[in-house]
Amino acid sequence: MKQFLLxxxxxxxxxxxxxxQDLDETHLFISSDVLELLMTRVDDLLDxxxxxxxxxx
Amino acid sequence: xxxxxxxxxxxxxxxxRCRTLHEYLKSLSPxxxxxxxxxxxxxxxxxxxxxxxxxxYVIRLLFVEQPVPQxxxxxxxxxxxxxxxxxxxxxLTELRVWNEASVPGGLSAxxxxxxxxxxxxxxxxxxxxxxxxxxxxxxxxKARDLDFLNQYALERWECILRFMVGSQQTEGISADAxxxxxxxxxxxxxEGSESPVITKDGFQxxxxxxxxxxxxxxxxxxxxxxxxGLDLVECLTFLFQLKFSTLGTDYSTEGMSEKLQIFLQHLxxxxxxxxxxxxxxxxxxxxxxxxxxxxxxxxxxxxxxFLIVETNFRVYAYTDSNLKxxxxxxxxxxxxxxxxxxxxxxxxxxxxxxxRSGITAAQIIxxxxxxxxxxxxxxxxxxxxxxxxxxxxxxxxxTTTEGVLYSQFVSQADFEKLRDYAQDLGVLTWQNDKxxxxxxxxxxxxxxxxxxxxxxKGSQHS
Numbered sequence: 001m002k003q004f005l006l007x008x009x010x011x012x013x014x015x016x017x018x019x020x021q022d023l024d025e026t027h028l029f030i031s032s033d034v035l036e037l038l039m040t041r042v043d044d045l046l047d048x049x050x051x052x053x054x055x056x057x
Numbered sequence: 058x059x060x061x062x063x064x065x066x067x068x069x070x071x072x073x074r075c076r077t078l079h080e081y082l083k084s085l086s087p088x089x090x091x092x093x094x095x096x097x098x099x100x101x102x103x104x105x106x107x108x109x110x111x112x113x114y115v116i117r118l119l120f121v122e123q124p125v126p127q128x129x130x131x132x133x134x135x136x137x138x139x140x141x142x143x144x145x146x147x148x149l150t151e152l153r154v155w156n157e158a159s160v161p162g163g164l165s166a167x168x169x170x171x172x173x174x175x176x177x178x179x180x181x182x183x184x185x186x187x188x189x190x191x192x193x194x195x196x197x198x199k200a201r202d203l204d205f206l207n208q209y210a211l212e213r214w215e216c217i218l219r220f221m222v223g224s225q226q227t228e229g230i231s232a233d234a235x236x237x238x239x240x241x242x243x244x245x246x247x248e249g250s251e252s253p254v255i256t257k258d259g260f261q262x263x264x265x266x267x268x269x270x271x272x273x274x275x276x277x278x279x280x281x282x283x284x285x286g287l288d289l290v291e292c293l294t295f296l297f298q299l300k301f302s303t304l305g306t307d308y309s310t311e312g313m314s315e316k317l318q319i320f321l322q323h324l325x326x327x328x329x330x331x332x333x334x335x336x337x338x339x340x341x342x343x344x345x346x347x348x349x350x351x352x353x354x355x356x357x358x359x360x361x362x363f364l365i366v367e368t369n370f371r372v373y374a375y376t377d378s379n380l381k382x383x384x385x386x387x388x389x390x391x392x393x394x395x396x397x398x399x400x401x402x403x404x405x406x407x408x409x410x411x412x413r414s415g416i417t418a419a420q421i422i423x424x425x426x427x428x429x430x431x432x433x434x435x436x437x438x439x440x441x442x443x444x445x446x447x448x449x450x451x452x453x454x455x456t457t458t459e460g461v462l463y464s465q466f467v468s469q470a471d472f473e474k475l476r477d478y479a480q481d482l483g484v485l486t487w488q489n490d491k492x493x494x495x496x497x498x499x500x501x502x503x504x505x506x507x508x509x510x511x512x513x514k515g516s517q518h519s
Contacts, residue, residue: 029462
């Protein structure tokens with residue numbers, strides 16, 4: 001998950017860099033105004049990697 | 058040096074909490090409690106809900122007319138159970154069943170609340186004025202049997218629940234019930250729209266068991282009775298009397314005050330009592346009233362289950378009730394609907410929609426387990442339960458806390474000073490001494506800032 005955030009930051013997907021400081025393996029210090037946008041991005045990612053378990057006829 | 062932003066921490070989701078009878082009574086004022094104990098049925102209800110040890114204490118003290126030193130009471134229980142002793146004594150004190158007193162010699166002691174003592178004796182041993190509600194002497198010509206009463210109670214209650222899920226059948230719900238729902242924040246009125254809509258708490262409320270729902274609802278209702286001009290103590294006493302009444306017996310409304318009559322009409326609207334006509338002069342308590350707020354009897358009135366959940370995430374509901382279908386529709390995608398069977402499927406999207414509206418995975422799983430057909434070997438396939446939990450966990454992959462970052466300290470000593478100060482205040486979120494960086498919560502920021510400015514001034518002077 002952290003790598004995904006770093007990737008978003010490096011590629012400027014949100015229009016700008018948002019990570020203020022990389023704290024440790026599990027913590028990032030980020031700018032608070034992109035949070036909402038970031039959450040939708042994370043949601044999108046999870047949508048992509050989830051596999052529909054139900055068969056539809 | 059300081060910069061604002063967010064760092065990461067564990068979340069806490071808000072769940073609906075249903076208070077127990079004792080928790081409710083403890084929240085009342087001492088004078089209200091004393092007035093409540095004026096009636097034997099209240100004393101009996103409180104006594105029944107006490108723990109075994111507390112019951113034992115009360116019985117041993119019931120005929121002691123003088124204060125008993127606390128040390129003596131403590132000696133009744135082996136030292137290895139000090140925790141239970143503490144719990145029991147705390148409960149009795151908070152409920153004002155006994156009061157603190159002193160005996161000659163300066164020892165602190167306990168003495169049973171005289172009002173409680175008098176009425177508990179009546180409740181346990183008999184004597185005094187008859188305290189249960191009086192049964193009507195002559196036969197009711199249109200007597201109602203148990204089945205009818207149960208049916209009636211369920212219908213009334215489902216009516217309220219159906220209103221909450223927003224089905225079309227909204228007739229039959231009273232203005233008072235709607236007001237209570239709004240007050241309890243189970244529903245809210247959106248600006249611009251006429252009809253109230255369900256809230257997060259409301260969703261959780263729907264998945265509770267019926268007795269818990271009734272109790273939660275009545276508690277909220279009781280909080281509003283005084284604004285309706287009713288007397289809280291009178292209403293509560295009446296509720297306790299109801300609790301000790303017999304199902305299927307009719308009771309007379311004679312001798313009830315004007316206010317209590319109003320209260321009775323409200324209970325009738327919620328389905329806790331049945332009255333054929335408003336002026337019938339008699340009423341029947343229903344099982345909703347009898348099972349309210351009792352620990353042991355919760356399971357007795359549970360309806361038989363009607364759900365089959367398969368490992369392929371399909372949910373089969375054998376029911377014709379619109380309410381149940383609506384409940385299942387909260388977290389499944391409905392596929393087929395037959396007169397007595399509804400088939401839905403749990404999908405990632407449907408469960409996530411439920412989670413978003415404030416229902417927790419544990420509540421969904423609990424609901425599916427609770428209402429599973431009793432003949433099933435496994436009420437809920439583990440794979441389904443696990444998957445629902447995983448879907449919930451997925452939403453919490455990333456959590457944030459707001460905070461302020463301090464870095465680039467000149468010396469290690471400065472850093473440590475600030476970090477320790479933040480730790481003492483309990484506002485420290487994250488720290489790393491190699492990088493000389495701390496993150497404190499937003500609330501703590503102003504304190505830390507003041508402290509830092511002060512600290513720097515101090516070091517400049519020296």
